[in-house]
Amino acid sequence: MAATELKIVSNATCTFCGCVCDDMELTVEGNHITKAKNACVLGKAWFLNHHIEERPIATIHGQPASLDDALEAAARILANARYPIVYGLSDTTCEAQRVAVAIADRIGGCVDTTTSVCHGPSGMAFQGVGEVTCTLGEVKNRADLVLFWGSNPAESHPRHWSRYSTMPKGLFVPNGRKDRTVVLVDVRRSKSAPAADIFLQIKPRKDFEALWALRALVKGVEPEASIEEETGLSLEQLRDLAHRMKTCKFGVLFFGMGLSMTRGKHLNVEAALALARDLNEFTRFYAKPMRGHGNVTGADNVVSWSTGYPFGVNLGRGYPRFNPGEFTTADTLARGEADAALIIASDPMGNFSQPAREHLASIPYVALDPKETATTRGATVAFTTATYGINTPGTVYRMDDVPIPLRPAFESPYPSDEQILSALERRIRELQQHRANGAGH
Numbered sequence: 412m413a414a415t416e417l418k419i420v421s422n423a424t425c426t427f428c429g430c431v432c433d434d435m436e437l438t439v440e441g442n443h444i445t446k447a448k449n450a451c452v453l454g455k456a457w458f459l460n461h462h463i464e465e466r467p468i469a470t471i472h473g474q475p476a477s478l479d480d481a482l483e484a485a486a487r488i489l490a491n492a493r494y495p496i497v498y499g500l501s502d503t504t505c506e507a508q509r510v511a512v513a514i515a516d517r518i519g520g521c522v523d524t525t526t527s528v529c530h531g532p533s534g535m536a537f538q539g540v541g542e543v544t545c546t547l548g549e550v551k552n553r554a555d556l557v558l559f560w561g562s563n564p565a566e567s568h569p570r571h572w573s574r575y576s577t578m579p580k581g582l583f584v585p586n587g588r589k590d591r592t593v594v595l596v597d598v599r600r601s602k603s604a605p606a607a608d609i610f611l612q613i614k615p616r617k618d619f620e621a622l623w624a625l626r627a628l629v630k631g632v633e634p635e636a637s638i639e640e641e642t643g644l645s646l647e648q649l650r651d652l653a654h655r656m657k658t659c660k661f662g663v664l665f666f667g668m669g670l671s672m673t674r675g676k677h678l679n680v681e682a683a684l685a686l687a688r689d690l691n692e693f694t695r696f697y698a699k700p701m702r703g704h705g706n707v708t709g710a711d712n713v714v715s716w717s718t719g720y721p722f723g724v725n726l727g728r729g730y731p732r733f734n735p736g737e738f739t740t741a742d743t744l745a746r747g748e749a750d751a752a753l754i755i756a757s758d759p760m761g762n763f764s765q766p767a768r769e770h771l772a773s774i775p776y777v778a779l780d781p782k783e784t785a786t787t788r789g790a791t792v793a794f795t796t797a798t799y800g801i802n803t804p805g806t807v808y809r810m811d812d813v814p815i816p817l818r819p820a821f822e823s824p825y826p827s828d829e830q831i832l833s834a835l836e837r838r839i840r841e842l843q844q845h846r847a848n849g850a851g852h
């Protein structure tokens with residue numbers, strides 16, 4: 412028996428969370444990653460628990476099928492649909508996302524990503540207010556005031572603090588953590604709180620009021636005393652924070668789903684973005700979302716550069732229309748509108764509402780995923796694909812919109828999402844041409 416091949420992959424990229432750390436050193440023995448140096452506890456679990464599942468390359472109605480038969484069946488489902496949807500996309504490469512948008516355009520459907528169920532309100536706020544933005548590299552080298560609002564990086568993004576935002580020594584903050592003030596605003600004392608200099612416990616669902624009080628204070632307007640009772644923060648705390656924000660050299664507000672998915676949603680995020688914009692009268696200040704899934708930021712970028720909007724886009728009229736609530740997948744399914752679906756690297760059957768799941772189960776749909784999920788089990792046609800980052804190269808975007816290349820650890824026997832989607836797009840085009848030729852005779 413040949414000895415198992417051992418290799419080291421340097422500067423590999425972890426795609427488990429939006430930090431997209433690209434300094435992994437992976438030890439690979441055959442088809443297993445045995446060490447993941449530099450990875451956090453989540454990253455280690457991502458790499459070390461990865462194994463190639465023995466599954467058919469494709470199934471039709473749950474029965475093993477050849478790749479060609481599955482591609483034919485999938486292409487027919489999508490080409491024949493009247494109101495198809497394309498959904499998922501946050502756990503795959505930008506190259507695959509790009510082809511998925513092309514398919515949505517070709518079949519005149521909706522394209523939507525998991526952003527619509529996490530930072531969708533932030534995407535709407537960016538469209539409305541704009542974004543004063545910077546990279547995590549600038550934060551590392553310059554930020555002396557770092558605020559986290561409605562997020563718990565110690566548990567959700569374990570290396571954010573050590574790699575980018577609070578601990579590292581930077582060009583203009585040579586003493587690292589000592590040169591920074593770290594503020595955490597949250598409704599509960601999370602695991603991140605002990606590491607912050609200032610923890611402000613805000614009443615649940617009062618983010619909008621607190622952010623507007625800060626906007627007022629930054630502009631020199633004193634809010635009414637009732638704001639204390641309203642938000643749970645004293646006027647003194649609010650005044651102190653506004654003062655720190657105005658007098659820092661470089662400030663950044665990182666906001667999580669505690670801001671974007673609580674009462675007020677996009678209005679909360681608009682308030683945070685507007686506060687950052689206001690502060691630029693006095694200093695340099697930025698606001699950035701803490702993005703979750705590995706390449707959800709790539710999905711936003713690809714859908715935006717292709718259609719002009721980040722998610723919830725309808726291409727049925729031959730031009731893009733953006734309307735969250737109307738064209739977002741949870742809604743098109745729950746209302747029973749979609750008549751076919753293409754789901755890429757996502758599990759709506761595992762986490763959507765009951766009406767949405769029931770409707771998805773009642774229509775033909777195609778699913779691509781490296782693992783077996785409730786969605787792939789119920790799919791009319793399912794494809795087993797290679798895991799991005801571990802088995803396939805490509806590009807992903809870090810949460811600050813910086814593109815990062817992937818360095819795969821070893822090859823998978825399964826094709827990549829991009830390969831399946833490209834073949835699907837080609838076959839749909841052929842079917843449409845065939846139909847157009849037939850109609851011409």
Ligand code: SF4
Pocket residue numbers: 425426427428429430431432449450451452453454455568569570571
């Ligand atoms: S912080 Fe996120 S990207 Fe970095 S190693 Fe941990 S899970 Fe992976």
